[in-house]
Amino acid sequence: MAEEVSSQMNSLSISETNPSSSATISLVSGDDIVFKVEPTIAKEMETVQSFIDETDGKITTIPLPNISSHDLPYVIEYCEKSIAGKITKEFEAEFVKKLNNEEVKELFLAANYLNIKKLLDFLSQVIADRIANKSVEYVRRYFGIENDFTPEEEAKLREELAWTFTGVDPDDEDEN
Amino acid sequence: MMTLFNANQIDRISDLPSNVIDVILGNLRIRDQVRTSILSTKWRYMWTSAPHLYFDDDFYQRFLVLDDPGAVVSKIITDVVMLHNGPIHKFSICIYADFDFKITTEDINLWIPFMSRDVKHLELVTHCVFKDPMPDILFSCKELTYFKCSSFILSIPPNFCGFEKLLELHLVCVEFESSALESLMSGCPFLEKLVIELCGDFEYLDISSPTLKVLLVKLEYDIKSICLKKAKNLVDFTLDANYNSLSGLIKSLPKIKRFSMLRGKKVREHH
Numbered sequence: 001m002a003e004e005v006s007s008q009m010n011s012l013s014i015s016e017t018n019p020s021s022s023a024t025i026s027l028v029s030g031d032d033i034v035f036k037v038e039p040t041i042a043k044e045m046e047t048v049q050s051f052i053d054e055t056d057g058k059i060t061t062i063p064l065p066n067i068s069s070h071d072l073p074y075v076i077e078y079c080e081k082s083i084a085g086k087i088t089k090e091f092e093a094e095f096v097k098k099l100n101n102e103e104v105k106e107l108f109l110a111a112n113y114l115n116i117k118k119l120l121d122f123l124s125q126v127i128a129d130r131i132a133n134k135s136v137e138y139v140r141r142y143f144g145i146e147n148d149f150t151p152e153e154e155a156k157l158r159e160e161l162a163w164t165f166t167g168v169d170p171d172d173e174d175e176n
Numbered sequence: 177m178m179t180l181f182n183a184n185q186i187d188r189i190s191d192l193p194s195n196v197i198d199v200i201l202g203n204l205r206i207r208d209q210v211r212t213s214i215l216s217t218k219w220r221y222m223w224t225s226a227p228h229l230y231f232d233d234d235f236y237q238r239f240l241v242l243d244d245p246g247a248v249v250s251k252i253i254t255d256v257v258m259l260h261n262g263p264i265h266k267f268s269i270c271i272y273a274d275f276d277f278k279i280t281t282e283d284i285n286l287w288i289p290f291m292s293r294d295v296k297h298l299e300l301v302t303h304c305v306f307k308d309p310m311p312d313i314l315f316s317c318k319e320l321t322y323f324k325c326s327s328f329i330l331s332i333p334p335n336f337c338g339f340e341k342l343l344e345l346h347l348v349c350v351e352f353e354s355s356a357l358e359s360l361m362s363g364c365p366f367l368e369k370l371v372i373e374l375c376g377d378f379e380y381l382d383i384s385s386p387t388l389k390v391l392l393v394k395l396e397y398d399i400k401s402i403c404l405k406k407a408k409n410l411v412d413f414t415l416d417a418n419y420n421s422l423s424g425l426i427k428s429l430p431k432i433k434r435f436s437m438l439r440g441k442k443v444r445e446h447h
Contacts, residue, residue, distance in 0.1 A: 109188055112196050120199060128203030136214045144187040145216050157214050163252055164211040166238045 026061040033069035044079040046115035135171040201226035225262040263294035278304040284311040297322040330356040338363030351376035
């Protein structure tokens with residue numbers, strides 16, 4: 001059964017690395033695309049590495065159902081740079097420029113799921129920058145949060161925390 | 177063009193464990209951080225466990241229109257510290273701009289007990305020049321790795337047990353009681369970086385920390401003597417002060433890699 005799945009995955013592989021290398025690790029995205037990566041990349045992903053360790057390295061195909069094939073290449077790119085010691089402010093600025101808000105959130109969730117501390121810290125900063133000085137309504141939309149306060153509760157809270165509101169950006173239409 | 181927000185998106189952030197959300201909250205300035213409590217009932221107390229609290233110029237300047245912004249700001253900081261629930265690892269009050277805000281001994285004695293067991297990174301910096309003795313409570317923060325403070329008179333309490341983990345110390349506009357700096361330094365066995373900036377006029381400076389790698393001294397007045405004989409591991413030394421006997425000083429530093437003299441009567445020397 002496992003072999004069958006694995007061969008099917010190989011056929012979907014879009015990796016450029018040599019598939020004959022037995023050491024490579026196959027990461028399978030939620031939409032069943034296989035990404036072959038060097039074991040050093042897997043090491044950056046604590047969740048993947050502990051899975052490999054638990055099976056004494058016998059299993060090298062790791063399903064990552066929570067991560068899409070759209071997001072996984074970003075994660076791999078960041079890990080590659082990280083291993084090469086090339087995470088610079090410039091790289092991070094370029095990296096984040098490519099990402100819309102939805103992607104930043106997805107990658108944040110992926111970094112959390114894979115337990116990649118550096119990426120998680122970096123994306124936390126990106127998210128914090130993107131919601132800095134934004135209205136409550138904006139931040140709710142940003143995270144997709146449903147407001148479950150009653151209007152009275154919310155009004156009371158806003159009054160108590162009035163000092164956090166002066167000079168907050170007007171609640172403009174969403175820009176992109 | 178992609179839209180910024182997907183109308184039917186599912187909120188997957190709110191259900192993350194609080195320690196993950198804390199990482200985001202920890203990167204927000206205090207007003208943004210506390211304002212998250214209005215997002216939803218799940219977020220109501222989320223910020224209270226964020227381990228970092230930052231109060232900066234941006235925070236302070238919102239209150240400038242008030243008659244007595246300092247009192248309001250002190251009260252808000254007190255409320256935030258008291259509402260906070262969980263370890264505070266980083267606590268920063270950095271009011272650099274020329275605002276008339278003073279962190280009083282009473283404030284320190286009120287705030288610090290809420291964090292003294294956990295705080296690793298502590299900054300208490302304001303523009304105010306009025307000086308009080310440094311409150312003893314600060315010396316009980318044993319976990320400190322980074323400490324920056326301004327506008328105090330440094331006197332070391334007799335029961336000071338040292339900052340065993342301190343790596344970086346910045347003293348800005350601090351005055352020293354006799355031999356207080358030496359006593360403080362001897363209580364910091366792992367100190368790597370020391371910054372002394374515009375501190376009261378003292379004629380002699382004796383830095384005897386063998387672990388020190390980076391030293392920056394910026395003074396308004398002439399200094400007569402600097403002794404760094406025991407600071408054998410110093411690699412980076414910046415001196416911004418009027419000082420005459422440079423050559424002897426540099427020769428006493430075997431590991432020095434970078435030396436900057438920003439002012440002085442003698443020409444700069446290379447070693």
